[in-house]
Amino acid sequence: MTTVADLQSELEQIDQSLDDLKKQLLTIAELQQKLKSRKSSIERELKQRQNFFLESTSEPVWQFEDFPWSSEVRMKLIEVFKMKRFRPKQIETINATLSNRDVILIMSTGGGKSLCYQLPALISKGITLVVSPLISLMNDQVLGLKKFGIQAAAMNSESSKETIYSVKRAMEEGNGTIKLVYVTPEKISKSKRFKAQLEKCYKCGNLSRIVIDEVHCASQWGNDFRPDYKILSILKRQFPNTPILGLTATSTEKVTVDTKDILNIPFAIVFRTPLNRPNLFYDVRIKPSSHKDLIEDILNLILNCFEKKPGIIYCFSRKDTEEVSKSLSEYGIKSAPYHAYLTTESKTQVHNAWIENKLQVICATVAFGMGIDKPDVRFVIHHSLSKSVENYYQESGRAGRDGLPALCLLYFGFTDIFRQSSMVLTERTGLDNLQRMVEYSQDLSGCRRNLIASYFQETWESLSCNEMCDVCAGITTAKIRDVTVPCRALLHTVQSAEAKGEGNRLTGLKLVDCAAGRGKSKTDCEALKNMGTEQVQRLIVHMLSKEYLREDFHFTPYRTISYITPGPQSELLAETTVQLLMPTTRIKQNDDIYKRALSPSKFIETETPGTSTNSFKRPTRVARPVKTEHDEIIIKRRKFSEDPAASVDENNLDLSLEIKEEPILIDDSD
Numbered sequence: 001m002t003t004v005a006d007l008q009s010e011l012e013q014i015d016q017s018l019d020d021l022k023k024q025l026l027t028i029a030e031l032q033q034k035l036k037s038r039k040s041s042i043e044r045e046l047k048q049r050q051n052f053f054l055e056s057t058s059e060p061v062w063q064f065e066d067f068p069w070s071s072e073v074r075m076k077l078i079e080v081f082k083m084k085r086f087r088p089k090q091i092e093t094i095n096a097t098l099s100n101r102d103v104i105l106i107m108s109t110g111g112g113k114s115l116c117y118q119l120p121a122l123i124s125k126g127i128t129l130v131v132s133p134l135i136s137l138m139n140d141q142v143l144g145l146k147k148f149g150i151q152a153a154a155m156n157s158e159s160s161k162e163t164i165y166s167v168k169r170a171m172e173e174g175n176g177t178i179k180l181v182y183v184t185p186e187k188i189s190k191s192k193r194f195k196a197q198l199e200k201c202y203k204c205g206n207l208s209r210i211v212i213d214e215v216h217c218a219s220q221w222g223n224d225f226r227p228d229y230k231i232l233s234i235l236k237r238q239f240p241n242t243p244i245l246g247l248t249a250t251s252t253e254k255v256t257v258d259t260k261d262i263l264n265i266p267f268a269i270v271f272r273t274p275l276n277r278p279n280l281f282y283d284v285r286i287k288p289s290s291h292k293d294l295i296e297d298i299l300n301l302i303l304n305c306f307e308k309k310p311g312i313i314y315c316f317s318r319k320d321t322e323e324v325s326k327s328l329s330e331y332g333i334k335s336a337p338y339h340a341y342l343t344t345e346s347k348t349q350v351h352n353a354w355i356e357n358k359l360q361v362i363c364a365t366v367a368f369g370m371g372i373d374k375p376d377v378r379f380v381i382h383h384s385l386s387k388s389v390e391n392y393y394q395e396s397g398r399a400g401r402d403g404l405p406a407l408c409l410l411y412f413g414f415t416d417i418f419r420q421s422s423m424v425l426t427e428r429t430g431l432d433n434l435q436r437m438v439e440y441s442q443d444l445s446g447c448r449r450n451l452i453a454s455y456f457q458e459t460w461e462s463l464s465c466n467e468m469c470d471v472c473a474g475i476t477t478a479k480i481r482d483v484t485v486p487c488r489a490l491l492h493t494v495q496s497a498e499a500k501g502e503g504n505r506l507t508g509l510k511l512v513d514c515a516a517g518r519g520k521s522k523t524d525c526e527a528l529k530n531m532g533t534e535q536v537q538r539l540i541v542h543m544l545s546k547e548y549l550r551e552d553f554h555f556t557p558y559r560t561i562s563y564i565t566p567g568p569q570s571e572l573l574a575e576t577t578v579q580l581l582m583p584t585t586r587i588k589q590n591d592d593i594y595k596r597a598l599s600p601s602k603f604i605e606t607e608t609p610g611t612s613t614n615s616f617k618r619p620t621r622v623a624r625p626v627k628t629e630h631d632e633i634i635i636k637r638r639k640f641s642e643d644p645a646a647s648v649d650e651n652n653l654d655l656s657l658e659i660k661e662e663p664i665l666i667d668d669s670d
């Protein structure tokens with residue numbers, strides 16, 4: 001049993017332990033205090049150091065001309081390239097790439113991207129490697145450079161032994177003879193010998209810059225994704241000290257981020273010029289249903305507004321290019337087809353004849369594309385829809401590269417939607433992109449420019465259109481109509497055809513027939529029967545875009561058939577209180593408006609007096625941007641008035657409306 005003495009002794013021990021613990025706690029508290037104060041002093045210091053680092057590493061002002069190479073850059077601009085001043089973002093890109101920074105330059109077609117690497121190539125030691133997607137493009141660039149007295153070479157299957165030898169020497173010895181070497185991405189992926197040569201060139205310090213033309217082709221999110229571009233991801237890994245300069249005319253934010261990622265250039269500086277091309281007049285016309293009427297329309301346009309002026313007519317297929325060209329030739333317009341099935345020799349022949357104005361019109365598939373550098377193309381007509389807004393912007397952008405007014409006209413044909421959709425079906429974002437293109441053609445709510453801008457997530461002030469599109473110029477106007485009844489009738493027609501069995505399903509064309517009261521599944525809706533074909537087509541397109549209807553693809557060994565079927569939103573139409581609104585068009589005769597809008601005298605280019613060059617040095621560190629070519633040009637254009645003689649195509653809907661009390665309005669008009 002425990003005695004009292006035992007208990008007293010244990011109590012003394014506990015007191016002792018508690019005293020010890022108290023001392024230890026005091027020591028720990030002191031230590032905690034010391035650590036806390038050290039922590040905050042380290043944090044303070046780190047912050048100071050970070051600020052200092054940020055200050056000392058802040059970006060240079062790229063548009064200034066006080067870099068070590070600035071005077072040489074300006075001298076080369078004037079003496080070698082015979083140009084007076086830089087265009088927007090050219091000097092920024094040149095300075096950044098000469099500072100060994102990775103850069104992506106997004107500049108509108110014809111904006112002057114080539115100068116941004118050709119000029120630095122002359123200033124840098126060694127060679128500039130230019131990766132370009134097309135052999136014809138490379139050859140054009142090499143020829144163009146020779147005119148400026150610059151030695152360049154293209155390394156491809158057509159290169160001579162002498163060229164291959166000179167390139168090898170330039171890469172190994174950096175002897176300054178050849179400054180630019182053009183290759184395709186395949187050359188980099190497939191030729192081990194060329195890769196070894198590049199390694200050697202890099203090790204000798206002769207690989208001064210890598211330029212990747214059409215850099216958006218690296219991204220799967222873009223329209224022009226090319227698997228060969230993926231191999232370019234090795235370039236930064238293999239040659240980390242060589243700056244990369246990526247060039248493109250079109251790249252959405254998503255594509256740019258993806259491109260940086262693929263090329264391993266996360267810190268690349270992105271320069272972007274506004275994509276707006278103020279001198280281009282954008283127009284959309286409904287495509288006449290017969291070839292003869294369409295040719296007559298094009299012919300009138302060319303004879304009235306573009307006599308002897310060069311132009312391009314983009315067609316969907318090789319057959320279309322041949323037919324359109326033949327018909328125009330019969331009326332005395334000098335034209336020729338251009339498509340992928342021509343031999344290289346014929347392609348060159350047609351291209352050259354057109355460049356030299358021996359041919360007025362090229363009727364081409366999109367095979368006629370990249371690298372067309374004819375400045376005075378006065379019109380680009382799309383005989384059928386492009387597969388995306390991005391493609392349309394690029395293709396139509398081949399007009400008016402000289403800055404003078406030019407027309408971009410798109411013929412919107414109902415059946416072209418289904419021709420295109422069957423083609424782009426297998427592309428990852430093909431159908432979505434086509435949908436946006438259809439929306440561009442059908443949207444009558446505002447300026448065409450704004451629609452293109454929103455596609456590229458840019459904002460162009462609506463005023464900047466300056467009445468250079470059919471909507472702003474008042475050629476095409478929208479009137480909102482109630483289309484609930486015909487919409488329901490169309491959906492009912494599709495549903496009842498499907499109920500009759502597989503063989504009765506309706507294509508877009510057959511649906512138009514049924515709407516007019518023809519065929520096995522003909523409608524009995526008077527409102528629908530009384531609509532013109534054009535309006536019914538418009539209604540179907542509208543229902544497709546709002547997902548009341550959708551396309552359903554059927555594959556046969558010979559072709560892909562697009563059937564129309566009820567869409568995910570179709571059930572909404574069953575609601576009795578729903579009312580659908582759709583904009584319908586009113587179109588005026590437009591040739592007179594074109595003539596006035598596109599007259600060169602309406603665009604008078606005047607230089608601001610006393611500013612013959614745009615060189616800006618900075619005596620102090622006050623931000624003052626370089627004036628660019630575009631800043632110095634005042635564009636004067638007289639506003640054209642409404643044409644009183646313009647005829648109006650009423651083609652209004654005569655609808656027997658069944659609007660219920662307090663309808664829910666689904667305003668589909670936007």
Ligand SMILES: Nc1ncnc2c1ncn2[C@@H]1O[C@H](COP(=O)(O)OP(=O)(O)OP(=O)(O)O)[C@@H](O)[C@H]1O
Nearest residue numbers: 083085086087108109110111112113114115249371
């Ligand atoms: N600073 C400048 N001053 C005058 N002309 C220029 C200037 N920069 C470029 N150009 C001219 O502009 C035209 C278009 O240039 P370039 O071919 O480089 O355009 P791009 O941006 O590559 O177009 P694309 O994307 O269509 O190939 C060329 O004729 C070129 O000589």
